[in-house]
Amino acid sequence: MAQRLFNKVAVVTGSSSGIGRAIALLYAKEGAKIVCADLKPSANALVPEEATHTHDSILAAGGQAIFIQTNVSQATDMSALIEKAVEAFGRVDIMVNNAGISLESRDPQPVHLTSEETWDTTLAVNTKSVFLGCKYATAQMLKQDLHESGDRGWIVNMSSIMGLVGAQDKRRFSNLGEASHAKCYQRATVLRKEQSVS
Numbered sequence: 001m002a003q004r005l006f007n008k009v010a011v012v013t014g015s016s017s018g019i020g021r022a023i024a025l026l027y028a029k030e031g032a033k034i035v036c037a038d039l040k041p042s043a044n045a046l047v048p049e050e051a052t053h054t055h056d057s058i059l060a061a062g063g064q065a066i067f068i069q070t071n072v073s074q075a076t077d078m079s080a081l082i083e084k085a086v087e088a089f090g091r092v093d094i095m096v097n098n099a100g101i102s103l104e105s106r107d108p109q110p111v112h113l114t115s116e117e118t119w120d121t122t123l124a125v126n127t128k129s130v131f132l133g134c135k136y137a138t139a140q141m142l143k144q145d146l147h148e149s150g151d152r153g154w155i156v157n158m159s160s161i162m163g164l165v166g167a168q169d170k171r172r173f174s175n176l177g178e179a180s181h182a183k184c185y186q187r188a189t190v191l192r193k194e195q196s197v198s
Ligand SMILES: NC(=O)c1ccc[n+]([C@@H]2O[C@H](COP(=O)([O-])OP(=O)(O)OC[C@H]3O[C@@H](n4cnc5c(N)ncnc54)[C@H](O)[C@@H]3O)[C@@H](O)[C@H]2O)c1
Pocket: 013, 014, 015, 016, 017, 018, 019, 020, 037, 038, 039, 040, 070, 071, 072, 073, 098, 099, 100, 101, 125, 158, 159, 160, 161
């Protein structure tokens, strides 16, 4: 069967573990060249099947991949990520804004006991990163030629049901209407931008 992503270049954030790693491995199997982006290349040490770095697993399977150390909450890192992807593979066809954190899961607290730092870090990694990923990937997609498939480019933004509904142990983010709507609104906004790229 033909590879569905043959000769496409995909940037995947949060690629070292979990969902991001699974996306990177599957996209590579479908023929994409993968730019793995994470804070570190090492996977989750507690998960045996993640013992090998994602880009090494792709290379070992005969695919093409590189790792770029990236903090998705930093504009300079995200801009450099797209630049390095283009340097390595010539273009960006797919941007997967997947990296995310769940600090409230590790230490569930009601809002009045939540630190400002926890709040700021969560919004920077879970929300600002999506804007940055869309911003720099879209700029690249608009200036490059169409892919041989005819596609201009695709952006995938990972969200969470916790942006829509409340949960007892995640009340500081889920039950704060403004916060959850900020995440959903931001993601809805970038989805509209995505349509204009595709
Ligand atoms: N697993 C779930 O049940 C679930 C449910 C809803 C939403 N999600 C969303 O799916 C995405 C992936 O979740 P997961 O379960 O695979 O998580 P995970 O913790 O297994 O993987 C997240 C990856 O993101 C990386 N990361 C964290 N902060 C980063 C930063 N500042 N810059 C770059 N990389 C960073 C981590 O190093 C890690 O490799 C997240 O956006 C999460 O909110 C997951």
